[in-house]
Amino acid sequence: MxxxxxxxxxxxxxxxxxxAAQPPKTAGTQTTPAQGPRPAPASSDNRLSMAGFTxxxxxxxxxxxxxVGSSVVVFVHxxxxxxxAIEHAPIPIALGPDDIIDVTISxxxxxxRNRRPYATAFSPQPPQTYAGEKxxxxxxxxxxxxxxxxxxxxxxxxxxxxKFRVICTTKGxxxxxxxxxxxxxxxxxxTPQ
Amino acid sequence: MATLRVYRGDQFxxxxxxxxxxxxxxxxxxxxxxxEDKDKQVSRSHAExxxxxxxxxxxxxxxxxGVWIGERQxxxxxxxxxxxxxxxxxxxxxxxxSQPTVLGDMVDGAEMTRESGAFxxxxxxxxxxxxxxxxxxxxxxxxxxxxxxxxAAKMRPGASGKMIGIAAxxxxxxxxxxxxxxxKMRNGSTPDSTTAEVxxxxxxxxxxxxxxxxxxxxxxxxxxxxxxxxxxxxDKPGALAENxxxxxxxxxxxxxxxxxxxxxxMLEPGQTAGPPPPGGxxxxxxxxxxxxxxVPEFLVVQARPGESEKDRLTRERGARSQLEDGKKAxxxxxxxxxxxxxxAALKISERNDYGTVANEANQLLRQAQKxxxxxxxxxxxxxxxxxxxxxxxxxxxxxxLAVQKVxxxxxxxxxxxxxxxLLNTLIEHGRVQGENAVRxxxxxxxxxxxxxxxxxxxxxEKLLELGPPDNKSxxxxxxxxxxxKPSK
Numbered sequence: 001m002x003x004x005x006x007x008x009x010x011x012x013x014x015x016x017x018x019x020a021a022q023p024p025k026t027a028g029t030q031t032t033p034a035q036g037p038r039p040a041p042a043s044s045d046n047r048l049s050m051a052g053f054t055x056x057x058x059x060x061x062x063x064x065x066x067x068v069g070s071s072v073v074v075f076v077h078x079x080x081x082x083x084x085a086i087e088h089a090p091i092p093i094a095l096g097p098d099d100i101i102d103v104t105i106s107x108x109x110x111x112x113r114n115r116r117p118y119a120t121a122f123s124p125q126p127p128q129t130y131a132g133e134k135x136x137x138x139x140x141x142x143x144x145x146x147x148x149x150x151x152x153x154x155x156x157x158x159x160x161x162x163k164f165r166v167i168c169t170t171k172g173x174x175x176x177x178x179x180x181x182x183x184x185x186x187x188x189x190x191t192p193q
Numbered sequence: 194m195a196t197l198r199v200y201r202g203d204q205f206x207x208x209x210x211x212x213x214x215x216x217x218x219x220x221x222x223x224x225x226x227x228x229e230d231k232d233k234q235v236s237r238s239h240a241e242x243x244x245x246x247x248x249x250x251x252x253x254x255x256x257x258x259g260v261w262i263g264e265r266q267x268x269x270x271x272x273x274x275x276x277x278x279x280x281x282x283x284x285x286x287x288x289x290x291s292q293p294t295v296l297g298d299m300v301d302g303a304e305m306t307r308e309s310g311a312f313x314x315x316x317x318x319x320x321x322x323x324x325x326x327x328x329x330x331x332x333x334x335x336x337x338x339x340x341x342x343x344x345a346a347k348m349r350p351g352a353s354g355k356m357i358g359i360a361a362x363x364x365x366x367x368x369x370x371x372x373x374x375x376x377k378m379r380n381g382s383t384p385d386s387t388t389a390e391v392x393x394x395x396x397x398x399x400x401x402x403x404x405x406x407x408x409x410x411x412x413x414x415x416x417x418x419x420x421x422x423x424x425x426x427x428d429k430p431g432a433l434a435e436n437x438x439x440x441x442x443x444x445x446x447x448x449x450x451x452x453x454x455x456x457x458x459m460l461e462p463g464q465t466a467g468p469p470p471p472g473g474x475x476x477x478x479x480x481x482x483x484x485x486x487x488v489p490e491f492l493v494v495q496a497r498p499g500e501s502e503k504d505r506l507t508r509e510r511g512a513r514s515q516l517e518d519g520k521k522a523x524x525x526x527x528x529x530x531x532x533x534x535x536x537a538a539l540k541i542s543e544r545n546d547y548g549t550v551a552n553e554a555n556q557l558l559r560q561a562q563k564x565x566x567x568x569x570x571x572x573x574x575x576x577x578x579x580x581x582x583x584x585x586x587x588x589x590x591x592x593x594l595a596v597q598k599v600x601x602x603x604x605x606x607x608x609x610x611x612x613x614x615l616l617n618t619l620i621e622h623g624r625v626q627g628e629n630a631v632r633x634x635x636x637x638x639x640x641x642x643x644x645x646x647x648x649x650x651x652x653x654e655k656l657l658e659l660g661p662p663d664n665k666s667x668x669x670x671x672x673x674x675x676x677x678k679p680s681k
Binding site: 098158163 | 636638639
């Protein structure tokens, strides 16, 4: 009996983390592949075209702020509960799908640790694949400037000699609420050939 | 009693009669048999010979260069074999099968007869052997014979006729007189005219022995052994003539008939010499005289223009010594030594056909070189296999080193087992590992870790270089290294 109670207790503690760490199910999302013909955005979305890429975001409740800090553009939910920041950096060489390996992920984690020294609970996922493209997905928690903690889901895409990061941040407990929307925005990132 | 025939090189020098006492041999003048030797290859006290239980025994007196029976050095003492050359420095001593000596046989016979209780007739003594004048050494040994033994035979004439008894008495008295004369001489008495030259020892340079007329057996052996030497020198006509002379002495002797066949099988002059003739000296125990032939034809070293005979002889001896060393080394399969000695023999002799038989040195040299090559190949094969085993062992962990090992093994032995298969496997491993290294290099470069990228690229390049040169990753990595290295 004691064993059963103990097992439930452990499950209760671990399950939120497991849920948080689960990669989003891409099958049901209305996103577009990164490469190939670019279909029109969903009727509920706006499309932002910037130098080198386009990205779709919901028409309702999301505001757009260009060039904030190191980001090219930031989308902020009007409730201030969620943000999506896009970063773009040139890289010396292109990485192909076969080049996205464990080392690529650990390099990304390591860079992010340097940038966010107070971040905790780094949870890198194995290389993700969407529409034939491999990308990196890392979850982490960080202290919020307003107090409390934030959950961050970091998407890293290697497109030619560019590296794009889509940094999705929510107030800690609200991540599940925005998870699908954030995922749809991230995967709509498109870079023309 | 027996005779020791003393040779210096191939030159007969003197005989030496062995007694029953001890005969010391050496360079020192205190020895019974003095072997003069300016080069001091003969020790001052070199060896000793004595008679024991029906045999002569020779002992090495801890000499510098040892005592050799045939090709073998004796350790301490050994029975002195009959007709086998004993080498002491430059000398060869050959114990001949015993020739009956008057005094010894007479005394022994008398003693035996006395013990058996029978009488020896004076006529028997007188008729036993014609009495030659005893050689100096024999006379020297004779002094050791107890004088009482001689009268023992003399004073028991038996019942034969008076005249016969007187004749025997005269003969014994004559022998007794000789014995007494020798005893006197050894005791320092003034020698009479007949014994004035007698020395208590034999020095090979001064001794000479009167010879009895040769028996048919002796004539046979003389010619037979000359024929043996001529066979060794590949002189077919000479050997044929000598063997014919031998057969003239003993027409039906099987040794001579057998040797005639051997000579018949020899190559004619001018033909390429084959292996050494099958015939040879008689087997040990067969009575024979040593070959007294001059230096065989193909061992002769020709004088250079203006060269002294002494220098020519030195070269001749040097060449021969090298040839013997080469043959010994060849027999012991020490190929390097054999080759060196045979090359030296050919060089010193300055003749291509040098050898006991024509071309012997050259043929041995070629065989030694071939054998050395075969032996070296065996060693190389074994080494190659060992290196291959190492390559197998390290293959998984260090492809580059393993490939290096396989190539090393192939260089040692191009036919080494499974080299190609292992090499192909390793090259494929190298390709996979090389691609991984390049991938790591790319990631390091993207992450801004330039040094790490260069390291990975370099490793990738080495691994990919194992395979075909038209590899895209190899091209890429070289391009990246060219870009990164100068700016490093």
